[in-house]
Amino acid sequence: MNTELEIDNVQQQHDEATTDIGRLLKSKRLALNLQERDLATELKISIEKVYALENNEFERFRSATFARGYIKSYCRHVQMDYRPILKAFDVQQSDRESNLRPVDNVGSQSSAKDPIVYIVSGILIAIVVFVAFWWPTFTAESETESAANPQQTESVQEPVEDLPDEQDLDMVASGSEAPAEEISDTTPVEQVTTSQPDDSGVVTGLSAETIALLEDAGVDPEAVVAATREPEAPVVPEISQEPAYRNDIEVRFSADCWVEVRDNTGTILFSGVRSAGSTLKLDGEAPYKVVLGYARGVKDFIYKGESFDFSSYVRKDLARFELN
Incomplete structure:
Protein backbone atom coordinates (compact mmCIF):
# COMPACT_ATOMS: atom_id res chain seq x y z
CA MET A 1 0.00 0.00 0.00
CA ASN A 2 2.86 2.37 0.77
CA THR A 3 4.23 1.64 -2.67
CA GLU A 4 0.91 2.69 -4.25
CA LEU A 5 0.92 5.98 -2.28
CA GLU A 6 4.48 6.69 -3.36
CA ILE A 7 3.54 6.02 -6.98
CA ASP A 8 0.53 8.36 -6.67
CA ASN A 9 2.70 11.10 -5.15
CA VAL A 10 5.29 10.74 -7.88
CA GLN A 11 2.58 10.81 -10.53
CA GLN A 12 0.99 13.92 -8.96
CA GLN A 13 4.34 15.75 -8.84
CA HIS A 14 5.00 14.79 -12.43
CA ASP A 15 1.58 16.11 -13.50
CA GLU A 16 2.18 19.41 -11.71
CA ALA A 17 5.65 19.74 -13.20
CA THR A 18 4.31 19.19 -16.72
CA THR A 19 1.17 21.34 -16.39
CA ASP A 20 0.91 23.86 -19.20
CA ILE A 21 -0.17 26.85 -17.13
CA GLY A 22 -0.27 29.27 -20.04
CA ARG A 23 -2.44 26.97 -22.16
CA LEU A 24 -4.94 26.55 -19.28
CA LEU A 25 -5.17 30.30 -18.78
CA LYS A 26 -5.61 30.99 -22.47
CA SER A 27 -8.27 28.26 -22.85
CA LYS A 28 -10.30 29.71 -20.01
CA ARG A 29 -10.02 33.21 -21.47
CA LEU A 30 -11.18 32.05 -24.90
CA ALA A 31 -14.08 30.16 -23.33
CA LEU A 32 -15.27 33.46 -21.84
CA ASN A 33 -14.82 35.27 -25.19
CA LEU A 34 -12.29 37.69 -23.70
CA GLN A 35 -9.64 39.38 -25.85
CA GLU A 36 -6.08 39.84 -24.61
CA ARG A 37 -6.42 43.63 -24.63
CA ASP A 38 -9.70 43.50 -22.68
CA LEU A 39 -8.09 41.27 -20.04
CA ALA A 40 -5.04 43.54 -19.82
CA THR A 41 -7.31 46.54 -19.26
CA GLU A 42 -9.26 44.77 -16.52
CA LEU A 43 -6.08 43.63 -14.73
CA LYS A 44 -4.42 47.03 -15.33
CA ILE A 45 -1.32 45.45 -16.90
CA SER A 46 0.25 45.65 -20.35
CA ILE A 47 -0.85 43.30 -23.12
CA GLU A 48 2.75 42.00 -23.37
CA LYS A 49 2.41 40.62 -19.84
CA VAL A 50 -0.77 38.80 -20.81
CA TYR A 51 1.12 37.21 -23.75
CA ALA A 52 3.96 36.25 -21.39
CA LEU A 53 1.56 34.51 -18.97
CA GLU A 54 -0.17 32.55 -21.70
CA ASN A 55 3.19 31.51 -23.25
CA ASN A 56 4.73 30.38 -19.93
CA GLU A 57 7.43 33.07 -20.30
CA PHE A 58 7.61 33.78 -16.57
CA GLU A 59 11.28 34.75 -16.79
CA ARG A 60 10.16 37.99 -18.44
CA PHE A 61 8.83 39.22 -15.09
CA ARG A 62 10.97 40.90 -12.46
CA SER A 63 10.74 37.92 -10.12
CA ALA A 64 8.85 34.68 -9.55
CA THR A 65 6.85 36.43 -6.84
CA PHE A 66 5.68 39.01 -9.36
CA ALA A 67 4.72 36.33 -11.89
CA ARG A 68 2.86 34.38 -9.19
CA GLY A 69 0.80 37.43 -8.31
CA TYR A 70 -0.16 38.00 -11.95
CA ILE A 71 -1.21 34.35 -12.31
CA LYS A 72 -3.41 34.61 -9.23
CA SER A 73 -5.08 37.81 -10.49
CA TYR A 74 -5.57 36.26 -13.95
CA CYS A 75 -7.27 33.16 -12.46
CA ARG A 76 -9.58 35.21 -10.28
CA HIS A 77 -10.68 37.38 -13.18
CA VAL A 78 -11.57 34.41 -15.38
CA GLN A 79 -13.29 32.65 -12.41
CA MET A 80 -10.72 29.87 -12.25
CA ASP A 81 -9.45 28.07 -9.13
CA TYR A 82 -5.96 29.49 -8.70
CA ARG A 83 -4.72 27.03 -6.04
CA PRO A 84 -3.79 24.07 -8.32
CA ILE A 85 -2.33 26.51 -10.86
CA LEU A 86 -0.10 28.15 -8.24
CA LYS A 87 0.90 24.74 -6.87
CA ALA A 88 2.00 23.65 -10.33
CA PHE A 89 3.86 26.94 -10.75
CA ASP A 90 5.74 26.41 -7.45
CA VAL A 91 6.74 22.87 -8.47
CA GLN A 92 8.03 24.11 -11.82
CA GLN A 93 10.04 26.86 -10.15
CA SER A 94 11.50 24.55 -7.45
CA ASP A 95 14.70 23.96 -9.46
CA ARG A 96 15.31 27.69 -9.85
CA GLU A 97 16.19 30.38 -7.38
CA SER A 98 12.78 31.71 -6.29
CA ASN A 99 12.09 35.14 -4.82
CA LEU A 100 8.80 33.94 -3.38
CA ARG A 101 8.55 32.89 0.26
CA PRO A 102 5.17 31.86 1.77
CA VAL A 103 3.58 34.66 3.74
CA ASP A 104 3.12 32.59 6.92
CA ASN A 105 6.77 31.50 6.94
CA VAL A 106 8.47 34.81 6.26
CA GLY A 107 10.46 35.48 9.42
CA SER A 108 11.03 38.85 10.94
CA GLN A 109 14.32 37.88 12.53
CA SER A 110 17.11 40.39 12.34
CA SER A 111 20.67 39.32 11.78
CA ALA A 112 23.36 40.19 14.28
CA LYS A 113 24.67 42.82 11.88
CA ASP A 114 21.29 44.61 11.56
CA PRO A 115 21.63 48.29 12.61
CA ILE A 116 18.46 47.96 14.68
CA VAL A 117 20.21 45.42 16.92
CA TYR A 118 23.01 47.88 17.59
CA ILE A 119 20.55 50.69 18.37
CA VAL A 120 18.49 48.58 20.80
CA SER A 121 21.63 47.29 22.50
CA GLY A 122 22.91 50.85 22.95
CA ILE A 123 19.62 51.96 24.51
CA LEU A 124 19.61 49.03 26.95
CA ILE A 125 23.20 49.74 28.01
CA ALA A 126 22.39 53.42 28.55
CA ILE A 127 19.41 52.50 30.76
CA VAL A 128 21.51 50.12 32.87
CA VAL A 129 24.25 52.74 33.36
CA PHE A 130 21.70 55.44 34.22
CA VAL A 131 19.98 53.26 36.84
CA ALA A 132 23.32 52.13 38.31
CA PHE A 133 24.51 55.72 38.95
CA TRP A 134 21.19 57.47 39.63
CA TRP A 135 19.51 55.02 42.03
CA PRO A 136 22.10 55.22 44.88
CA THR A 137 22.07 59.04 44.63
CA PHE A 138 18.27 59.12 44.71
CA THR A 139 18.17 56.81 47.75
CA ALA A 140 20.71 58.95 49.63
CA GLU A 141 18.77 62.15 48.89
CA SER A 142 15.52 60.56 50.06
CA GLU A 143 17.10 59.48 53.37
CA THR A 144 18.58 62.96 53.92
CA GLU A 145 15.25 64.65 53.25
CA SER A 146 13.47 62.27 55.63
CA ALA A 147 15.99 63.02 58.39
CA ALA A 148 15.77 66.78 57.85
CA ASN A 149 11.93 66.86 57.79
CA PRO A 150 10.61 64.45 60.48
CA GLN A 151 6.87 63.90 60.59
CA GLN A 152 5.23 66.34 62.97
CA THR A 153 1.91 65.86 64.69
CA GLU A 154 1.41 69.38 65.94
CA SER A 155 -2.15 70.43 66.52
CA VAL A 156 -3.47 73.05 64.14
CA GLN A 157 -4.84 76.05 65.89
CA GLU A 158 -8.01 77.47 64.44
CA PRO A 159 -7.63 81.01 63.05
CA VAL A 160 -9.11 83.77 65.15
CA GLU A 161 -11.28 86.37 63.55
CA ASP A 162 -11.54 89.84 65.03
CA LEU A 163 -14.87 91.50 65.50
CA PRO A 164 -15.56 94.55 63.33
CA ASP A 165 -15.62 97.93 64.98
CA GLU A 166 -18.41 100.48 64.53
CA GLN A 167 -16.52 102.50 61.87
CA ASP A 168 -15.99 99.45 59.62
CA LEU A 169 -19.63 98.46 59.99
CA ASP A 170 -20.67 101.89 58.79
CA MET A 171 -18.39 101.48 55.73
CA VAL A 172 -20.00 98.16 54.81
CA ALA A 173 -23.51 99.53 55.33
CA SER A 174 -22.77 102.50 53.06
CA GLY A 175 -21.51 100.24 50.22
CA SER A 176 -17.78 101.12 50.47
CA GLU A 177 -15.36 98.54 48.99
CA ALA A 178 -13.55 97.80 52.22
CA PRO A 179 -12.27 94.20 52.30
CA ALA A 180 -13.83 91.95 54.87
CA GLU A 181 -10.45 91.18 56.49
CA GLU A 182 -10.10 94.86 57.50
CA ILE A 183 -13.19 94.59 59.74
CA SER A 184 -11.39 93.94 63.03
CA ASP A 185 -11.48 94.64 66.75
CA THR A 186 -9.08 94.22 69.59
CA THR A 187 -11.11 91.43 71.19
CA PRO A 188 -10.35 88.03 69.61
CA VAL A 189 -13.20 85.60 69.18
CA GLU A 190 -12.88 81.93 68.21
CA GLN A 191 -14.04 81.37 64.61
CA VAL A 192 -16.66 78.79 63.72
CA THR A 193 -14.75 76.12 61.77
CA THR A 194 -17.73 74.77 59.89
CA SER A 195 -20.12 76.77 57.72
CA GLN A 196 -23.58 76.93 59.25
CA PRO A 197 -26.84 78.46 57.97
CA ASP A 198 -28.22 81.49 59.80
CA ASP A 199 -31.89 82.27 60.48
CA SER A 200 -32.39 83.54 56.92
CA GLY A 201 -30.98 80.31 55.40
CA VAL A 202 -27.72 81.97 54.25
CA VAL A 203 -24.68 79.70 54.72
CA THR A 204 -21.62 81.77 55.70
CA GLY A 205 -18.17 81.22 57.13
CA LEU A 206 -18.53 83.98 59.75
CA SER A 207 -18.66 83.35 63.47
CA ALA A 208 -21.94 83.57 65.34
CA GLU A 209 -20.79 86.69 67.19
CA THR A 210 -19.83 88.45 63.92
CA ILE A 211 -23.17 87.59 62.35
CA ALA A 212 -25.01 89.00 65.38
CA LEU A 213 -23.04 92.27 65.27
CA LEU A 214 -23.62 92.64 61.52
CA GLU A 215 -27.34 92.09 61.90
CA ASP A 216 -27.52 94.60 64.79
CA ALA A 217 -25.77 97.17 62.58
CA GLY A 218 -28.23 96.49 59.75
CA VAL A 219 -25.62 94.82 57.51
CA ASP A 220 -26.49 91.74 55.48
CA PRO A 221 -23.98 88.93 56.33
CA GLU A 222 -24.44 87.52 52.82
CA ALA A 223 -23.14 90.78 51.32
CA VAL A 224 -19.99 90.53 53.47
CA VAL A 225 -19.37 86.93 52.33
CA ALA A 226 -20.06 87.80 48.68
CA ALA A 227 -17.54 90.68 48.84
CA THR A 228 -14.75 88.29 49.86
CA ARG A 229 -15.71 85.38 47.64
CA GLU A 230 -13.38 84.74 44.69
CA PRO A 231 -15.06 84.58 41.27
CA GLU A 232 -15.35 81.12 39.79
CA ALA A 233 -13.17 80.37 36.81
CA PRO A 234 -15.14 79.88 33.58
CA VAL A 235 -15.47 76.32 32.36
CA VAL A 236 -13.78 75.87 28.99
CA PRO A 237 -15.45 73.11 26.95
CA GLU A 238 -13.18 70.44 25.57
CA ILE A 239 -12.86 70.46 21.81
CA SER A 240 -12.58 67.02 20.29
CA GLN A 241 -9.95 66.76 17.63
CA GLU A 242 -10.56 64.62 14.61
CA PRO A 243 -7.64 62.79 13.02
CA ALA A 244 -5.86 64.72 10.28
CA TYR A 245 -5.91 61.69 7.98
CA ARG A 246 -8.83 60.15 6.10
CA ASN A 247 -7.59 56.59 5.48
CA ASP A 248 -5.56 54.28 7.72
Whole structure:
Protein backbone atom coordinates (compact mmCIF):
# COMPACT_ATOMS: atom_id res chain seq x y z
CA MET A 1 0.00 0.00 0.00
CA ASN A 2 2.86 2.37 0.77
CA THR A 3 4.23 1.64 -2.67
CA GLU A 4 0.91 2.69 -4.25
CA LEU A 5 0.92 5.98 -2.28
CA GLU A 6 4.48 6.69 -3.36
CA ILE A 7 3.54 6.02 -6.98
CA ASP A 8 0.53 8.36 -6.67
CA ASN A 9 2.70 11.10 -5.15
CA VAL A 10 5.29 10.74 -7.88
CA GLN A 11 2.58 10.81 -10.53
CA GLN A 12 0.99 13.92 -8.96
CA GLN A 13 4.34 15.75 -8.84
CA HIS A 14 5.00 14.79 -12.43
CA ASP A 15 1.58 16.11 -13.50
CA GLU A 16 2.18 19.41 -11.71
CA ALA A 17 5.65 19.74 -13.20
CA THR A 18 4.31 19.19 -16.72
CA THR A 19 1.17 21.34 -16.39
CA ASP A 20 0.91 23.86 -19.20
CA ILE A 21 -0.17 26.85 -17.13
CA GLY A 22 -0.27 29.27 -20.04
CA ARG A 23 -2.44 26.97 -22.16
CA LEU A 24 -4.94 26.55 -19.28
CA LEU A 25 -5.17 30.30 -18.78
CA LYS A 26 -5.61 30.99 -22.47
CA SER A 27 -8.27 28.26 -22.85
CA LYS A 28 -10.30 29.71 -20.01
CA ARG A 29 -10.02 33.21 -21.47
CA LEU A 30 -11.18 32.05 -24.90
CA ALA A 31 -14.08 30.16 -23.33
CA LEU A 32 -15.27 33.46 -21.84
CA ASN A 33 -14.82 35.27 -25.19
CA LEU A 34 -12.29 37.69 -23.70
CA GLN A 35 -9.64 39.38 -25.85
CA GLU A 36 -6.08 39.84 -24.61
CA ARG A 37 -6.42 43.63 -24.63
CA ASP A 38 -9.70 43.50 -22.68
CA LEU A 39 -8.09 41.27 -20.04
CA ALA A 40 -5.04 43.54 -19.82
CA THR A 41 -7.31 46.54 -19.26
CA GLU A 42 -9.26 44.77 -16.52
CA LEU A 43 -6.08 43.63 -14.73
CA LYS A 44 -4.42 47.03 -15.33
CA ILE A 45 -1.32 45.45 -16.90
CA SER A 46 0.25 45.65 -20.35
CA ILE A 47 -0.85 43.30 -23.12
CA GLU A 48 2.75 42.00 -23.37
CA LYS A 49 2.41 40.62 -19.84
CA VAL A 50 -0.77 38.80 -20.81
CA TYR A 51 1.12 37.21 -23.75
CA ALA A 52 3.96 36.25 -21.39
CA LEU A 53 1.56 34.51 -18.97
CA GLU A 54 -0.17 32.55 -21.70
CA ASN A 55 3.19 31.51 -23.25
CA ASN A 56 4.73 30.38 -19.93
CA GLU A 57 7.43 33.07 -20.30
CA PHE A 58 7.61 33.78 -16.57
CA GLU A 59 11.28 34.75 -16.79
CA ARG A 60 10.16 37.99 -18.44
CA PHE A 61 8.83 39.22 -15.09
CA ARG A 62 10.97 40.90 -12.46
CA SER A 63 10.74 37.92 -10.12
CA ALA A 64 8.85 34.68 -9.55
CA THR A 65 6.85 36.43 -6.84
CA PHE A 66 5.68 39.01 -9.36
CA ALA A 67 4.72 36.33 -11.89
CA ARG A 68 2.86 34.38 -9.19
CA GLY A 69 0.80 37.43 -8.31
CA TYR A 70 -0.16 38.00 -11.95
CA ILE A 71 -1.21 34.35 -12.31
CA LYS A 72 -3.41 34.61 -9.23
CA SER A 73 -5.08 37.81 -10.49
CA TYR A 74 -5.57 36.26 -13.95
CA CYS A 75 -7.27 33.16 -12.46
CA ARG A 76 -9.58 35.21 -10.28
CA HIS A 77 -10.68 37.38 -13.18
CA VAL A 78 -11.57 34.41 -15.38
CA GLN A 79 -13.29 32.65 -12.41
CA MET A 80 -10.72 29.87 -12.25
CA ASP A 81 -9.45 28.07 -9.13
CA TYR A 82 -5.96 29.49 -8.70
CA ARG A 83 -4.72 27.03 -6.04
CA PRO A 84 -3.79 24.07 -8.32
CA ILE A 85 -2.33 26.51 -10.86
CA LEU A 86 -0.10 28.15 -8.24
CA LYS A 87 0.90 24.74 -6.87
CA ALA A 88 2.00 23.65 -10.33
CA PHE A 89 3.86 26.94 -10.75
CA ASP A 90 5.74 26.41 -7.45
CA VAL A 91 6.74 22.87 -8.47
CA GLN A 92 8.03 24.11 -11.82
CA GLN A 93 10.04 26.86 -10.15
CA SER A 94 11.50 24.55 -7.45
CA ASP A 95 14.70 23.96 -9.46
CA ARG A 96 15.31 27.69 -9.85
CA GLU A 97 16.19 30.38 -7.38
CA SER A 98 12.78 31.71 -6.29
CA ASN A 99 12.09 35.14 -4.82
CA LEU A 100 8.80 33.94 -3.38
CA ARG A 101 8.55 32.89 0.26
CA PRO A 102 5.17 31.86 1.77
CA VAL A 103 3.58 34.66 3.74
CA ASP A 104 3.12 32.59 6.92
CA ASN A 105 6.77 31.50 6.94
CA VAL A 106 8.47 34.81 6.26
CA GLY A 107 10.46 35.48 9.42
CA SER A 108 11.03 38.85 10.94
CA GLN A 109 14.32 37.88 12.53
CA SER A 110 17.11 40.39 12.34
CA SER A 111 20.67 39.32 11.78
CA ALA A 112 23.36 40.19 14.28
CA LYS A 113 24.67 42.82 11.88
CA ASP A 114 21.29 44.61 11.56
CA PRO A 115 21.63 48.29 12.61
CA ILE A 116 18.46 47.96 14.68
CA VAL A 117 20.21 45.42 16.92
CA TYR A 118 23.01 47.88 17.59
CA ILE A 119 20.55 50.69 18.37
CA VAL A 120 18.49 48.58 20.80
CA SER A 121 21.63 47.29 22.50
CA GLY A 122 22.91 50.85 22.95
CA ILE A 123 19.62 51.96 24.51
CA LEU A 124 19.61 49.03 26.95
CA ILE A 125 23.20 49.74 28.01
CA ALA A 126 22.39 53.42 28.55
CA ILE A 127 19.41 52.50 30.76
CA VAL A 128 21.51 50.12 32.87
CA VAL A 129 24.25 52.74 33.36
CA PHE A 130 21.70 55.44 34.22
CA VAL A 131 19.98 53.26 36.84
CA ALA A 132 23.32 52.13 38.31
CA PHE A 133 24.51 55.72 38.95
CA TRP A 134 21.19 57.47 39.63
CA TRP A 135 19.51 55.02 42.03
CA PRO A 136 22.10 55.22 44.88
CA THR A 137 22.07 59.04 44.63
CA PHE A 138 18.27 59.12 44.71
CA THR A 139 18.17 56.81 47.75
CA ALA A 140 20.71 58.95 49.63
CA GLU A 141 18.77 62.15 48.89
CA SER A 142 15.52 60.56 50.06
CA GLU A 143 17.10 59.48 53.37
CA THR A 144 18.58 62.96 53.92
CA GLU A 145 15.25 64.65 53.25
CA SER A 146 13.47 62.27 55.63
CA ALA A 147 15.99 63.02 58.39
CA ALA A 148 15.77 66.78 57.85
CA ASN A 149 11.93 66.86 57.79
CA PRO A 150 10.61 64.45 60.48
CA GLN A 151 6.87 63.90 60.59
CA GLN A 152 5.23 66.34 62.97
CA THR A 153 1.91 65.86 64.69
CA GLU A 154 1.41 69.38 65.94
CA SER A 155 -2.15 70.43 66.52
CA VAL A 156 -3.47 73.05 64.14
CA GLN A 157 -4.84 76.05 65.89
CA GLU A 158 -8.01 77.47 64.44
CA PRO A 159 -7.63 81.01 63.05
CA VAL A 160 -9.11 83.77 65.15
CA GLU A 161 -11.28 86.37 63.55
CA ASP A 162 -11.54 89.84 65.03
CA LEU A 163 -14.87 91.50 65.50
CA PRO A 164 -15.56 94.55 63.33
CA ASP A 165 -15.62 97.93 64.98
CA GLU A 166 -18.41 100.48 64.53
CA GLN A 167 -16.52 102.50 61.87
CA ASP A 168 -15.99 99.45 59.62
CA LEU A 169 -19.63 98.46 59.99
CA ASP A 170 -20.67 101.89 58.79
CA MET A 171 -18.39 101.48 55.73
CA VAL A 172 -20.00 98.16 54.81
CA ALA A 173 -23.51 99.53 55.33
CA SER A 174 -22.77 102.50 53.06
CA GLY A 175 -21.51 100.24 50.22
CA SER A 176 -17.78 101.12 50.47
CA GLU A 177 -15.36 98.54 48.99
CA ALA A 178 -13.55 97.80 52.22
CA PRO A 179 -12.27 94.20 52.30
CA ALA A 180 -13.83 91.95 54.87
CA GLU A 181 -10.45 91.18 56.49
CA GLU A 182 -10.10 94.86 57.50
CA ILE A 183 -13.19 94.59 59.74
CA SER A 184 -11.39 93.94 63.03
CA ASP A 185 -11.48 94.64 66.75
CA THR A 186 -9.08 94.22 69.59
CA THR A 187 -11.11 91.43 71.19
CA PRO A 188 -10.35 88.03 69.61
CA VAL A 189 -13.20 85.60 69.18
CA GLU A 190 -12.88 81.93 68.21
CA GLN A 191 -14.04 81.37 64.61
CA VAL A 192 -16.66 78.79 63.72
CA THR A 193 -14.75 76.12 61.77
CA THR A 194 -17.73 74.77 59.89
CA SER A 195 -20.12 76.77 57.72
CA GLN A 196 -23.58 76.93 59.25
CA PRO A 197 -26.84 78.46 57.97
CA ASP A 198 -28.22 81.49 59.80
CA ASP A 199 -31.89 82.27 60.48
CA SER A 200 -32.39 83.54 56.92
CA GLY A 201 -30.98 80.31 55.40
CA VAL A 202 -27.72 81.97 54.25
CA VAL A 203 -24.68 79.70 54.72
CA THR A 204 -21.62 81.77 55.70
CA GLY A 205 -18.17 81.22 57.13
CA LEU A 206 -18.53 83.98 59.75
CA SER A 207 -18.66 83.35 63.47
CA ALA A 208 -21.94 83.57 65.34
CA GLU A 209 -20.79 86.69 67.19
CA THR A 210 -19.83 88.45 63.92
CA ILE A 211 -23.17 87.59 62.35
CA ALA A 212 -25.01 89.00 65.38
CA LEU A 213 -23.04 92.27 65.27
CA LEU A 214 -23.62 92.64 61.52
CA GLU A 215 -27.34 92.09 61.90
CA ASP A 216 -27.52 94.60 64.79
CA ALA A 217 -25.77 97.17 62.58
CA GLY A 218 -28.23 96.49 59.75
CA VAL A 219 -25.62 94.82 57.51
CA ASP A 220 -26.49 91.74 55.48
CA PRO A 221 -23.98 88.93 56.33
CA GLU A 222 -24.44 87.52 52.82
CA ALA A 223 -23.14 90.78 51.32
CA VAL A 224 -19.99 90.53 53.47
CA VAL A 225 -19.37 86.93 52.33
CA ALA A 226 -20.06 87.80 48.68
CA ALA A 227 -17.54 90.68 48.84
CA THR A 228 -14.75 88.29 49.86
CA ARG A 229 -15.71 85.38 47.64
CA GLU A 230 -13.38 84.74 44.69
CA PRO A 231 -15.06 84.58 41.27
CA GLU A 232 -15.35 81.12 39.79
CA ALA A 233 -13.17 80.37 36.81
CA PRO A 234 -15.14 79.88 33.58
CA VAL A 235 -15.47 76.32 32.36
CA VAL A 236 -13.78 75.87 28.99
CA PRO A 237 -15.45 73.11 26.95
CA GLU A 238 -13.18 70.44 25.57
CA ILE A 239 -12.86 70.46 21.81
CA SER A 240 -12.58 67.02 20.29
CA GLN A 241 -9.95 66.76 17.63
CA GLU A 242 -10.56 64.62 14.61
CA PRO A 243 -7.64 62.79 13.02
CA ALA A 244 -5.86 64.72 10.28
CA TYR A 245 -5.91 61.69 7.98
CA ARG A 246 -8.83 60.15 6.10
CA ASN A 247 -7.59 56.59 5.48
CA ASP A 248 -5.56 54.28 7.72
CA ILE A 249 -3.40 53.08 4.82
CA GLU A 250 -2.44 55.04 1.70
CA VAL A 251 0.10 53.61 -0.77
CA ARG A 252 1.45 55.35 -3.88
CA PHE A 253 3.19 53.26 -6.56
CA SER A 254 6.05 54.16 -8.90
CA ALA A 255 6.04 50.72 -10.57
CA ASP A 256 3.73 47.71 -10.86
CA CYS A 257 3.47 45.96 -7.48
CA TRP A 258 1.55 42.99 -6.12
CA VAL A 259 -0.08 43.86 -2.77
CA GLU A 260 -2.02 41.95 -0.12
CA VAL A 261 -3.46 43.58 3.04
CA ARG A 262 -5.40 41.83 5.83
CA ASP A 263 -6.95 43.47 8.89
CA ASN A 264 -7.35 42.22 12.47
CA THR A 265 -10.41 40.13 11.58
CA GLY A 266 -8.51 38.25 8.87
CA THR A 267 -10.47 39.97 6.11
CA ILE A 268 -8.49 40.54 2.91
CA LEU A 269 -8.89 44.27 2.26
CA PHE A 270 -6.98 44.03 -1.04
CA SER A 271 -5.07 41.37 -2.96
CA GLY A 272 -3.80 42.00 -6.46
CA VAL A 273 -1.52 44.08 -8.66
CA ARG A 274 -1.47 47.88 -8.65
CA SER A 275 0.04 49.67 -11.63
CA ALA A 276 2.62 52.46 -11.64
CA GLY A 277 1.21 55.89 -10.81
CA SER A 278 -1.84 54.50 -8.97
CA THR A 279 -2.81 54.99 -5.31
CA LEU A 280 -4.29 52.44 -2.90
CA LYS A 281 -6.40 53.64 0.07
CA LEU A 282 -7.66 51.18 2.69
CA ASP A 283 -9.47 51.21 6.05
CA GLY A 284 -10.18 48.40 8.48
CA GLU A 285 -9.42 47.22 12.00
CA ALA A 286 -5.79 47.34 13.15
CA PRO A 287 -3.40 45.60 13.35
CA TYR A 288 -2.86 45.11 9.61
CA LYS A 289 -0.73 42.44 7.89
CA VAL A 290 0.87 43.72 4.71
CA VAL A 291 2.75 41.87 1.94
CA LEU A 292 4.45 43.73 -0.94
CA GLY A 293 5.50 41.48 -3.83
CA TYR A 294 7.80 44.08 -5.39
CA ALA A 295 8.77 46.50 -2.62
CA ARG A 296 10.75 48.80 -4.92
CA GLY A 297 7.54 49.61 -6.76
CA VAL A 298 6.17 51.47 -3.70
CA LYS A 299 6.87 55.20 -3.81
CA ASP A 300 5.19 56.22 -0.54
CA PHE A 301 3.62 54.15 2.25
CA ILE A 302 1.57 56.31 4.64
CA TYR A 303 0.01 54.82 7.79
CA LYS A 304 -2.43 56.96 9.78
CA GLY A 305 -1.16 60.18 8.26
CA GLU A 306 2.57 59.43 8.76
CA SER A 307 5.15 58.00 6.37
CA PHE A 308 6.12 54.41 7.26
CA ASP A 309 9.61 53.08 6.45
CA PHE A 310 9.42 49.34 5.73
CA SER A 311 12.94 49.01 4.29
CA SER A 312 14.10 46.86 7.21
CA TYR A 313 11.46 44.23 6.32
CA VAL A 314 12.50 43.81 2.67
CA ARG A 315 14.06 40.48 1.66
CA LYS A 316 14.77 39.96 -2.06
CA ASP A 317 12.18 42.55 -3.13
CA LEU A 318 9.54 40.94 -0.89
CA ALA A 319 8.36 42.86 2.19
CA ARG A 320 6.13 41.48 4.91
CA PHE A 321 5.28 43.46 8.05
CA GLU A 322 2.52 44.23 10.54
CA LEU A 323 1.04 47.66 11.38
CA ASN A 324 -0.36 48.15 14.87
